Amino acid sequence: MxxxxxxxxxxxxxxxxxxxxxxxxxxxxxxxxxxxxxxxxxxxxxxxxxxxxxxxxxxxxxxxxxxxxxxxxxxxxxxxxxxxxxxxxxxxxxxxxxxxxxxxxxxxxxxxxxxxxxxxxxxxxxxxxxxxxxxxxxxxxxxxxxxxxxxxxxxxxxxxxxxxxxxVTEPARRLSSREREVLALIAEGRSNGAVARALSITEAAVGKHVASLFTKLEIPATADDNRRVLAVLAYLRGTAR
Known part of the structure; x- marks a missing residue:
């Protein structure tokens, strides 16, 4: 298909x-x-x-x-x-x-x-x-x-x-509007620098938004997992908003 x-x-x-x-x-x-x-x-x-x-x-x-x-x-x-x-x-x-x-x-x-x-x-x-x-x-x-x-x-x-x-009734974790924008761009495969340019903000600001959404999505830093990939998976499943 x-x-x-x-x-x-x-x-x-x-x-x-x-x-x-x-x-x-x-x-x-x-x-x-x-x-x-x-x-x-x-x-x-x-x-x-x-x-x-x-x-x-x-x-x-x-x-x-x-x-x-x-x-x-x-x-x-x-x-x-x-x-x-x-x-x-x-x-x-x-x-x-x-x-x-x-x-x-x-x-x-x-x-x-x-x-x-x-x-x-x-x-x-x-x-x-x-x-x-x-x-x-x-x-x-x-x-x-x-x-x-x-x-x-x-x-x-x-x-x-x-x-x-x-x-619309599906439970989801609460992200800010900016965090949702950042996550949507990460889901397109963009780096923090590319996200910063797309949103006209600094790369440091992107880093803070990424850290915040990791916290809200309860994705800890581990040696075995890629947190950006896990965040994108949450986004695609509709459990992150």
Whole structure:
């Protein structure tokens, strides 16, 4: 069986898809206004039977908007809509967002968590997808995609990411956001120096983060074990976040 693409490569491929879509004149509509995007999403949700979504870390929604969005999702789930959502691990640090995830997850909107950056995306059935087209999470504007070949590609990206993501209810050891970033880069095979350059921090700071995550993951220094490898294994199993 062909091995799934690593999540870091998936994220980069999704960015490539965004770039490719910008020049397409058929079945791809550029929506600049955030409120228009929201209206289109609500319209699509009204008749959809299945939804796949990716939600990156972004600025907090207003309480009113968050309540409205949660109520709409709960009503849709009660009507029988099947929903799966992939969220970035950063949302687990925000109590209000985590409370929303727990409520929706219990109602049937199944959630999984990833540590790598993800693009904001929502796919309704195999009919239409809304894809964020700027690198800033939750920024206004999106591409409304109806071209079937592109929707199929986006669904494939979602399913591969879903397969590698961990359950939102799965117990995990608590790492800081920076420690998760460091561990994700170590999992890509990078040295401390390469991690420092990628995160624009000093190599000494990387060393402190690595030592901290070894402690939190309870990986002692021994003559027989490679602690970096053991930390990566914990990361890949989803027991480190």
């Amino acid at each position: 062909e091995e799934s693409m690593p999540l870091g490569q998936l994220a980069r491929r999704l960015e490539e898809v965004v770039s490719e879509l910008r020049g397409l004149p058929v079945d791809v509509e550029r929506l600049e206004d955030g409120e228009l995007v929201r209206r289109r999403i609500v319209e699509a949700a009204a008749t959809a039977r299945e939804v796949r979504a990716m939600q990156p870390v972004g600025p907090a929604e207003t309480e009113r908007h968050e309540h409205t969005s949660r109520r709409e999702n709960l009503d849709a789930l009660a009507r029988g809509l099947r929903m799966r959502t992939i969220v970035h691990a950063g949302v687990l640090d925000e109590p209000r967002k985590m409370a929303r995830i727990r409520q929706l997850h219990a109602a049937g909107d199944l959630h999984r968590v990833v540590d790598q950056p993800i693009q904001q995306l929502v796919i309704f059935d195999r009919t239409v997808a809304f894809l964020q087209f700027t690198p800033v999470a939750y920024s206004p504007g999106a591409l409304a995609i109806r071209q079937q070949s592109l929707i199929t590609a986006l669904i494939d990206l979602f399913e591969q990411t879903w397969e590698r993501a961990r359950e």
